[in-house]
Amino acid sequence: MTTSVNRTIRERVQRIETMPAIPAVFLPLLRLLNNSVDEVKLDEVVRLISYDGAIAAQCLRVAGSPLFGMAQPPKSIKGAVISLGLRRVETILLTCCLGQAFPAKKWALDPAVFWRHSLGCAMVCRKFSEKLAAADHEKAYMAGLLHDIGFMVNCLAFPKEFAMAMERACQEEVPLHEAEHSTMGFTHCETGRVLAEKWKLADDIIAVIAHHHGVGQSQKSQPLVALVHLSDLLCRTRGLGYGYYERRMVDLIADPAWAILLQEHRDLEGVDLVRFTFELDEAVGEIHALVSTVFGLAPATART
Numbered sequence: 001m002t003t004s005v006n007r008t009i010r011e012r013v014q015r016i017e018t019m020p021a022i023p024a025v026f027l028p029l030l031r032l033l034n035n036s037v038d039e040v041k042l043d044e045v046v047r048l049i050s051y052d053g054a055i056a057a058q059c060l061r062v063a064g065s066p067l068f069g070m071a072q073p074p075k076s077i078k079g080a081v082i083s084l085g086l087r088r089v090e091t092i093l094l095t096c097c098l099g100q101a102f103p104a105k106k107w108a109l110d111p112a113v114f115w116r117h118s119l120g121c122a123m124v125c126r127k128f129s130e131k132l133a134a135a136d137h138e139k140a141y142m143a144g145l146l147h148d149i150g151f152m153v154n155c156l157a158f159p160k161e162f163a164m165a166m167e168r169a170c171q172e173e174v175p176l177h178e179a180e181h182s183t184m185g186f187t188h189c190e191t192g193r194v195l196a197e198k199w200k201l202a203d204d205i206i207a208v209i210a211h212h213h214g215v216g217q218s219q220k221s222q223p224l225v226a227l228v229h230l231s232d233l234l235c236r237t238r239g240l241g242y243g244y245y246e247r248r249m250v251d252l253i254a255d256p257a258w259a260i261l262l263q264e265h266r267d268l269e270g271v272d273l274v275r276f277t278f279e280l281d282e283a284v285g286e287i288h289a290l291v292s293t294v295f296g297l298a299p300a301t302a303r304t
């Protein structure tokens with residue numbers, strides 16, 4: 001990527017930052033999420049959320065949905081935190097904030113498809129990490145949720161260029177990041193990284209955003225980047241892709257990311273992949289329901 005392309009990306013990301021749609025609560029919440037769970041004060045999260053009635057209401061709606069299996073829907077944010085746990089509520093809040101920050105409109109990449117993929121990947125990341133004793137499941141969820149944030153940057157800051165990349169990907173049935181690279185000279189990984197650095201996200205999340213399509217290039221947090229890479233592939237083969245057919249064979253065990261993850265988590269060897277993909281198929285309906293609950297979207301037909 002040339003210096004002038006890099007400068008253009010930074011300038012256009014700067015303009016996104018000033019868009020009025022981002023809820024006031026969003027950036028302070030991200031800063032709070034960067035702290036470890038012990039440091040995060042429950043009251044601080046509750047106070048932050050109560051500033052924004054729309055976010056608070058949406059959070060309660062999601063927390064009370066059957067997806068979280070609560071006998072009684074929570075009546076307050078504090079009640080939701082106590083029942084579901086702080087990390088769970090934080091991820092719900094993050095999901096709601098992101099949904100509001102970039103509301104549905106005509107994008108080159110359908111927002112419903114984008115959110116379904118992001119939430120799908122978040123849930124697959126968590127389910128995958130639950131198979132690995134030493135993994136941080138909520139961190140995995142957050143990494144999955146944010147990994148493709150660069151697509152939002154491209155839709156908002158490079159609409160014409162990205163529309164051409166999207167068209168090429170659909171016509172040639174190739175992965176979207178390859179079409180971006182051949183059409184624009186850069187991908188959502190680079191634009192996402194610029195936004196993530198601007199928002200001061202945690203280093204391991206930035207590594208995921210920047211390298212989930214090239215795990216070997218990541219200097220940091222390679223096991224987490226590898227986990228997201230594999231989950232992303234799984235989603236794209238289970239009807240949670242980018243809304244078009246990708247012509248490709250996927251062999252997770254032969255993927256270099258598998259070996260990287262295995263180095264850190266020896267218990268990966270015992271994961272029954274066939275069984276795991278069956279479990280994921282069962283979860284796909286859950287993911288469609290969650291997207292509809294969070295973003296008020298009609299359930300979509302299953303597309304790759």
Ligand SMILES: [Fe+2]
Pocket residue numbers: 147148177188212213
């Ligand atoms: Fe991606």
Ligand SMILES: [Fe+2]
Pocket residue numbers: 117121147148232
């Ligand atoms: Fe992805």
